Structures are given as structure tokens and as C-alpha cells.
Amino acid sequence: MKNFDGSSSLMASIWLVVLVVPAVVLVALEGATVRTVGGIALLALFSGVYAVAFGMIDQWPHTLTMPRRYLFWFGLLALVAVATAVVIGSLAAFLVPFFVAMLAFPLPLTVSLPAMTALVLGSTGLIYLTEPDAMPGALGGTLVSPLMVYAVALVTRRYEEKAHLEHELAIARERESIAVDVHDLLGHSLTVVTLKSELAGRLVDTDPAAAKNELEQITRLSRTALAEVRSTVTRMRSPDLAGEVEAARRALTTAGIEAVLSQEVSVAGVNAHLYSWVVREGVTNVVRHSRARRCEVTMTADRVEVIDDGVGCDGAWGNGLTGLGRRVGDAGGTLTVTVGPGGQGTRLSVSMTGGPR
Template identity: 35%
Template sequence: MDVPKGQPQPVSRKWRLTGWLLAAVWLFFLNVPLGTALGQAEPWRKWLGIGTLVAFGVAYVLLFEWARAHRQAGRPIPRGRAAASLLGLLALGLVGIPGTGADWMTTLVFVATAGVFLLPAVWALVVVVLAALTPLVAGYLVPGWSGVSGVFFAVLLASFAMFGVAALAQRNGELRAAQREISRLAVAEERARTARDLHDILGHSLTVVAIKAELAGRLVEVDPSRAVAEIAEVEQLARAALADVRGTVGAYRGVRLADELAGARSALTAAGITADLPAELPELPAERDTLFGWAVREGVTNVVRHSGARHCTIRVEPDAVEVSDDGRGPTAQAEAAGHGLVGLRERAQRLDATVSVGRRPQGRGFVLRVGLPAGAR
């Protein structure tokens, strides 16, 4: 099932159950005040103590799970609601004093741990200190409550443990957020790659198809046999473009420099541009051969579309490829068609290569050059 963008990933049923158990297992420590309530001789004290402890336990578990859900989803816990919830827990503990006696202070352990899980570190520390000092102060001020000093240590130990639980929940939430971001970026990168490849493939192929179709139209009356040959090539180009699109979508398409040079010769000839191409090619690593193939495709496409040139030269060296013409050079129209150059630069960056475009140093014309740093292999 797809998850909408920005929404938390679904949590498995096993982990949801684990979260509930993690909160509920702490309720075991309410057995001391519960035993005190069950031992009350007066029914109203007994049931008041039991009722407040049950309400306290349910409220604590729900509060813990609510806070955990916020942390896992990467959402901030509202401070107002957190403070109100802590005061509610404290009030339930205080209301149960007639039934639980001095043992009500066991609930302070839960108030302290909830504060750690709900509040920022500074405020959580304040809650823990107050909860830890309350048994000591109450034991000194209230006769008969001196035997609960052990709650002081219980508050400190439980709060320390909850700091670890809170940190773990926070890190899990951050990890889930990072995983969602990685997934989003991966999808965006794949879409960009597909869009770039389709632009480069269709831009070149459709340009050649348009030129050959125009040439065939001019030859219909003066040279029908050649017009038929050009139309046949248009059909072959269209089928090849369709195969390239399918290959790109399937992520298995490759580009070879030799094939691109052959296609460049055909495209330039159909456009009436004299092609000066290398007779032999140097041995190139596979990745460099592919990059140079893309450079030839992009350069020739721009020459045919925008240059108005009569002559185009392609030079291939072990560490560079260059496409130049004697046309009018860069124009506003050529700059507007810069999507292919963007894609070419992205490909070049993977090999630490550079892409330079502009006017030729001598005379009229435009030059596209892709070069690798000196010493690259």
C-alpha cells in the first residue's frame, strides 16, 4: 500500500503490541499502593483507592502510547497537553490518599517517568527533582510517612531508565524520517533520470525524423526512389526511437559512441551539413564511451536544430570529445533548449569530467567539448 507523502510509515501490529506492553509492564509497581487499598477496613476508602489506581494506570498507559506515537511520527509533543496530563496523573495519585495512604507516593515514579518522556530535558529534570524530593519532605512533615524514603531512589532509577527509552524512541523517529526522505529522494532522482534520458533520446530522434521527412517531401517529385529510401529510414528511426524509449523505461538502455557517430553522419547528411567525423576511435573505458556518445548525440542535435551550419566536425581523443560547427554560434533558441546540456553535465560529473560550450576561438561557429581531467583513466 502506498503511503501519502509526508505521512508516517505504518507500524506493524507486533511493534504496536510491544509498545503497549512496554508501557503496561511498569504498572507492576502499583502493587504496593493497591495492596494498601485492598487492606482498608472502610469500603469507601478501599474502593476509592482501587478506583484511583485503576484510573491512574489506564491514564498512564494511554499517555505513554500517545507520546510514543508522536515521537515515532516525528511530531512535537504539545507542551500544554503534556503539562496538563502530568497534573492529571498527580491529581489521581493525590485523590487516592484516603485509600492508599503514604503509598500513594509510588505514583510519583510514574509521574517522573512520564515527565521524562513528554517534556524537554530541562523541564523533565525539574519534574524528576520535585518527584524525588517529595517523599523525603513528606516523610519529614507527615507523621507515619517516614517509611517511604525508598521512593526517592525508585524515582531516580526509573527516570534514568526512561531517559534511555525516550532517547531510543526519538532516534527511531528520526531514523524513520530519514528513511522516508531517502525514499522520496530516490523516487525524485529516478524521475529526473527518466525525464533526462527521454528528453535526450526523443529530442535527437525526432529532430532527425523531421529533417528526413522534410527531405523526402522535397524529393518526391524530383527523385521518387530516393524519397522512398528516406521514408524507409524515417520508419527505421521511429522504430529505433520507440525501442530506445522502452529501453530507458526498463533501465537497460545503453549508448555507444560508435553508434552515435553513425547516427550523427546520417542526421547531418540529411540536414545538408557536411560531416567531418573520425575514421578511427581510441580504446575507451565503457563509462567514458557512453559519456562521449551522449556528448555526440547532444552536440549534433543542437547543430542540426539551431546552428544553420554548413560544416560540422567531431573529434574524439582518449580524454575528450568535441563537436564544432561553422554556424551562427549560440543563440537564444539554443540556450532555451538547454535541458539536454543539463543532463549531459550531470552525466559528466559522475566521471569528474567538464562540459564547456560557446563560440569557437577562431571564426564563426559553436563548439561543445567534454573533457576529463589530466591523468584520468
């Protein structure tokens, strides 16, 4: 089925194994009777409708709104449950927790709590009036199990809300960081471009050579600023190794830095996602800080390196490298940053074999 959500259906179906209990009890009490066969058939039908309902409720029937789709499936399940209760009597108490699940998981607390209370009280009262001898055993199905299901639903909902909030906060922090970076980059660069363009305008008649030099500096500054902005905005995407390598090539080329990048990204294997972060952060630092002429990115199955020939790293790790270090450590790798002879050039290396080369 095109719109069938198999994962939701599977998760809901796991608990249907509970319905084996009333089927076994029915066989033990009645033997091979018409009531037994009919009861087991109706329990199986209830299981099927319940599983399908969780897989289809978000999409089908297409012509109905979401509230009406919910009522459609809840009503259909209720009809099967009523027919089952007519046949197997108080053993239908085992069906009550499944209705509580249909109330508790998709509906807000203000709706599900009173509905669950009415369902529990109503089913308990009905069994008490029709089969008083079945009490208090039926309370396991009409009271204890529903309360447990509802508690699980509340905990699950709270966990999902917390995870969603943390995700939103992470996105907000990332956007704020990017906004600050772009502001700082453009604010400084555009100020310098403005000053140099004004100076070039004054020199163009009196000292054409100096004016040309200022214009060349404006060109280089503009290209560097563009590369920095591209590198910063790239952080908004979830990294993909092939995409990161291509983005790195564009950023380096725009900044006037020779890009020597690995073409075969498949060698990264299971480390591809981590390598994406390494390439992103490493090339961003080269573009921003190194004043390099050449940058090389190499990778194997257990190592990725970003090497430049610019001014060496001063040893202080900013937020980017610190965050990358944590990410690499969590993945079981080691991040090292070394400076070349004479303080020239920087090698950012991530090893997945437990230590530096």
C-alpha cells in the same frame, strides 16, 4: 472509539503492571480497610486514564490544538495522581515514572529534560518533607525509575530519528537515480528524434521513400523511449504484483513487444512482493536492452521467470540486477540469468527452492 490509537495505548499499558506493587504493599500494610480499597481504586483509575491518554492524545478533544490536548491529558492524569497520593502517601512514588514517560516520549529534549528534572526533584522533596521515614526507599520511584524511563525514551527517539534519516536518504538516492535515468533516456532519444525529423524534412520532396523510412524509425524510437520512461517512473512506486504485471504489459506493448504475461498472480502467495520486484526489473531490462519481439513472464509458487527472444545478456550485471540479486538472496531465493542458444534470448529466473531448475 473512532480516533483511538490502540497500538499506542497497548504499548503504554504494558508498564502499568508495575502499579501492582503499591497495591500489594497497601494490602499487606493496611489489610482490607477503606484506605486500601480507595487506594487500589485510584490506582486503577490512574491506569485507565494513562492508557486512554496515549490512545487519544493525538486526536481528542478535537476542539483543542495539539499542545492544549497534551496539557488536558497531562492535567487530568495529574489530578488523579494527586488524589491517589493523598490516599496512599509515599507509595504514589510509583506514579512518577509514568509522568516521565508522558514528558520524554512526545516532547522535544529541550522541553522534556527540564520538566523531568523538576518532576523528579519536586516529588523526591515532597516525600522527604511529608514522610521522611519513607526515604530512601521512595527514591526507586522518584529517581531511579524515572531516569531509566528517560534513558529508554532517548534511545528510542535516537533510533527513530536514525531510521527516518535512512529512509529519507534511500528516497533521495532513488529519486536521483530515476532523474539520471530519465535524463539519459530522453536526452539520447530526443536528440536522435530531432536529427531524424530534420533529415526526413529534407528528404520528403527528393526521396519520399527514405523520408517515410525515417518517420517510421522516429515512431519506433518514440514508442521505445515512452516505454522506457514508463518503466523507469514505475520504480517510484512500492511494488504490487498485480500492478507490476499490468505496468509491464503497458510498457511492453508501448515498445512494440508482444507481452505474454501470467494472469493469475495469486499463485505467488507469500512471494508476491518479491515477485513484484523481479517483474519490474526483468521487464525494464527487456524494454531497454533486448530489442526483443516477444517477452513472457511466468510464475508459480516457488519460481518466477522473465523470458525474451532478443539479443542475449552480455553477462554483466548493472545496478538493477545487482540490487535484485541481493533482495532475492535476503529472501532465501536464487537469481540466475542465462542466455539462449546462439546468444539469442535471455531468461531471468528466480527460484525460491534454493537453486536453479
